[in-house]
Amino acid sequence: MNFGLSEEQELLQDTVRRFLEEHWPAKKLRALFDGPSGHDADLWRGMAELGLLGLTVEEKAGGAGLELLDLALVAEVLGSFAAPGPFLGHSLATLALSWGGSEAQKDRWLPRLASGEALATFALLEAGGGWDPAEWGARLLSAGTGLRLSGQKIHVPAAEIADVFVVGVAGGGLALVERAGEGLCIEAIEGVDQTRRVCRVAFEGATADLLPGGNEAAPRVRDAGLVLLAADAFGGASRCVELAVEYAKNRVQFGVTIGHFQAVKHQLANMAVEIEPARSLYWYAAHAFDHLPAESQRHAALAKAHLTDRFMQIARDTVEVHGGIGFTWECDVQIWYKRAMFDRAFLGTPAVHRERAARLAGW
Amino acid sequence: MxxxxxxxxxxxxxxxxxxxxxxxxxxxxxxxxxxxxxxxxxxxxxxxxxxxxxxxxxxxxxxxxxxxxxxxxxxxxxxxxxxxxxxVRGIGASMLVPTLLEHGREDQKLRFIPPTIRGEMQWCQGYSEPGSGSDLASLKTRAELIDGEWVVNGQKIWTSGAQIAHYMFCLCRTEPGAPKHAGISYLLIDMKSPGVEVRPLRQMTGTADFNEVFLTNVRIPADHIVGKRGEGWTVSRSTLKHERNMIGDAAGSRVLFEGLVRLARETKRNGKRAIDDSDVRQQLAALEGYVLSHQYSGYRQLTLAARGKDAGIAGMMNKLTSTNIGHSVARLALDLLGDEGLLAPTNEARGIRLLPRGHAGWITQNMWSLGVAIAGGSANIQRNVIAERGLGLPRDFAAQREGSR
Structure with a gap:
């Protein structure tokens, strides 16, 4: 029995961490957060060069053929740096193609998605609907030899720059829509998390292609997304604890740093106790995803619910430790606070997944 | 993995x-x-x-x-x-034996370890005093070497198992002129010695599992000291380290949680099974997030130990996490019991049963969850340790003034 990372996995996290320390300083994060675009092409290219976009892609398509845990370990580091961009949607769309795509679809897209030459995203939620495959209403209609997609999706990450969309359709299947085709209308939504911007995408008879294994892949991709959000939340929450501890070691009041005061110390200790053990919960959920099929769905749900709730609360505590400055736009804590709001709501709130977990346990 | x-x-x-x-x-x-x-x-x-x-x-x-x-x-x-x-469970095997192995003389090891690990010799711990709880090093029980014997006078408190113990390992002040931490020695006291008086302390559960121990002119042999004179503080620290090393009770948290789920299946809320109530389902699933985290963090710590690596801050959190879960279980169980929450706790001896027996047993668990959160280093002391040693925050003013630890 071994519940630890391999040397390769530790090296992977170190590599991503060092890359972001060098290429993603706080100044750049701030500029992007305040700027018009939520995307940094240089950063994305760098991530592609490190092979992060093809981690789970099979080797013959140019990927590394690794597992969800490896991808989640990267998501953790990205969360800890509040790294911006299309990683989440791109990863989920890539997994959807890998699991549900035809050979032709895979041949056409996976090598380009793994190398970063093309960018993909994942469109699920509809206004008034839910994230669950059973709730999708977008309709596929035959038109001549092909298919046309009609429907509207909201909160689609990185839609403005995506080359290809994996879209949830009525009946729980998945369709592929290329940006180059007709009948696509993309409109930015003012989202809370400036590091992961979202759009409304209207498909008005857009040329579409069905993923033959889409119905089986869809819930699996959703679960992978839950694990990646849980990992992002762990990274973000852990960074919040570091920010709060750092501030408490430097901020002076009553002639001493506020880290001397037991009220502050205990708040910081509680924050650490809330998040540190949960590292192992997201690890387990990610490992179960590939190795323990009987447990994987329920663990993905519980991990997402638990970790994103912890992230939200810890981000709140971090604002509190910072006092007035923590409430300002200038203070970087708000960046993680809003990232926590995204992680918590995207793919369904904790309450939704706790109810699913209860059902899956036969309660 | x-x-x-x-x-x-x-x-x-x-x-x-x-x-x-x-x-x-x-x-x-x-x-x-x-x-x-x-x-x-x-x-x-x-x-x-x-x-x-x-x-x-x-x-x-x-x-x-x-x-x-x-x-x-x-x-x-x-x-x-x-x-x-x-x-063998208990404080003798888990705390005294490792301490003797590290600091004891050969004759002490030969005499005390074999019967302790066979379960024939019971021990109790003489640390806390009425005026010395979290600030343990301020303890006042004195021992003077007179005519080749230690003469001990003072009072110990919260002494679990003193009523059945054969021996007590005890911290006493032997060097009254020395600085606070340097004046303490680690002595072994035969509980049958004249002058040892054990008075049971009744807890809120109604049972009496711990005691006050009064020591009045208790005479013990000069060689019943572990380590040198004045080094008792260091010797006792190694004991506490062993206590912390005891594998966390994550498995116990799991068993407790599963019992709670069963309770939710057996009890009613608004005319239907409590477990069908959406609020109960939410609370159970939220609690399970903590229980699983605790359990898997234990797996991770075991793996690190097997690789010869230190668990770092995660290793400092096990007790607090475990008692936090105990509090949450207590709260939810009381909700599930509804009117049965008016019942008195069951009168079980040594009430820290892993799984409460019957519905009134959950009332006992409810109260014991408070006891275990205090025993062996209160939750607030755990938070100090996590903040100071784990997060590197500055030490407490008072502790800093004395330059202790």
Missing amino acids: DLRYSREYEEYRREVREFLKGHWPPSGEAAQGSQAEQAARFRALAIQRGYVARSIPAAYGGSEQPPDVLKAVIIAEEFGRARAPAD
């Missing part, structure tokens, strides 16, 4: 099962005598086979096995499943 045991360990598990099948519960000749005698005979056999007292050298009655965390887990699981007597 691989949650399966390798073939070598699966083989080991089979061996352990085979052994248990042959010897527990005892049959034939081995089933004669009292329960305690049967357990002692079985334990002796298990020591021979290397399943019990694994970290204790053979010279002191142990089985002297190379450390192997996974084997230890397998033994714990299999012995637990068979309800077979495993390592």
Whole structure:
């Protein structure tokens, strides 16, 4: 029995961490957060060069053929740096193609998605609907030899720059829509998390292609997304604890740093106790995803619910430790606070997944 | 990451099962005598086979096995499943024995370790005093060396098991002129000595599991000291380290949680099963997030230990996490009990049962969850440790002034 990372996995996290320390300083994060675009092409290219976009892609398509845990370990580091961009949607769309795509679809897209030459995203939620495959209403209609997609999706990450969309359709299947085709209308939504911007995408008879294994892949991709959000939340929450501890070691009041005061110390200790053990919960959920099929769905749900709730609360505590400055736009804590709001709501709130977990346990 | 045991360990598990099948519960000749005698005979056999007292050298009655965390887990699981007597529990085996191994003289090890790990010699811990709780080093119980004997005077409190213990390991002030931490020695006191008076303390549960111990001109041999004069603080720190090293009780949290789910299936809310109530389902699933985190963090710590690595801050959190879960379970159980929450706690001795018996047992668990959050370093002291040693925050003003630790 071994519940630890391999040397390769530790090296992977170190590599991503060092890359972001060098290429993603706080100044750049701030500029992007305040700027018009939520995307940094240089950063994305760098991530592609490190092979992060093809981690789970099979080797013959140019990927590394690794597992969800490896991808989640990267998501953790990205969360800890509040790294911006299309990683989440791109990863989920890539997994959807890998699991549900035809050979032709895979041949056409996976090598380009793994190398970063093309960018993909994942469109699920509809206004008034839910994230669950059973709730999708977008309709596929035959038109001549092909298919046309009609429907509207909201909160689609990185839609403005995506080359290809994996879209949830009525009946729980998945369709592929290329940006180059007709009948696509993309409109930015003012989202809370400036590091992961979202759009409304209207498909008005857009040329579409069905993923033959889409119905089986869809819930699996959703679960992978839950694990990646849980990992992002762990990274973000852990960074919040570091920010709060750092501030408490430097901020002076009553002639001493506020880290001397037991009220502050205990708040910081509680924050650490809330998040540190949960590292192992997201690890387990990610490992179960590939190795323990009987447990994987329920663990993905519980991990997402638990970790994103912890992230939200810890981000709140971090604002509190910072006092007035923590409430300002200038203070970087708000960046993680809003990232926590995204992680918590995207793919369904904790309450939704706790109810699913209860059902899956036969309660 | 691989949650399966390798073939070598699966083989080991089979061996352990085979052994248990042959010897527990005892049959034939081995089933004669009292329960305690049967357990002692079985334990002796298990020591021979290397399943019990694994970290204790053979010279002191142990089985002297190379450390192997996974084997230890397998033994714990299999012995637990068979309800077979495993390592002796209690403060003697878990705290005194490791301390003697580290600081004791050869004659002390030979005399005290074998009967303790066989379960024949019971111990209690003489640390806390009425005026010295979290600030333990301010303790006032005095011991003076007079005519080749220590003469001890003072009072200890919260002494679990003093009513049954044969001996107490006790911190006493022996160097009154020395600075606070340098004036303490670690002494071993025979509880049958004249001048030792044990008075039970009744807890809110109604039972009396711990005591006050009054020491009045108690005379003990000069050589019943562990370590040198004035070094008792250091000696006792190593004891506390061993206590913290005890594998976290994540498995206990799991068992408690599963009991809570059963309670939710048995009790009613608004005319239907409580577990069908959406608020109850939400609370259970939220609590399970903590329970699983605790459990898997334990797996991670075991793996780190097997790799010879330190668990860092995660290792400092086990007690607080466990008692936090205990509080949450207590709260939700009381909600589930509804009107039965008006019942008095059951009068079970040693109430920290893993799984409460019957509905009133949950009232007992409710109260014990408070006791365990205080015993062995209160939750607030745990937070100090996590903040200071784990997060690197500055030490407490008072502790800083005295330059302790």
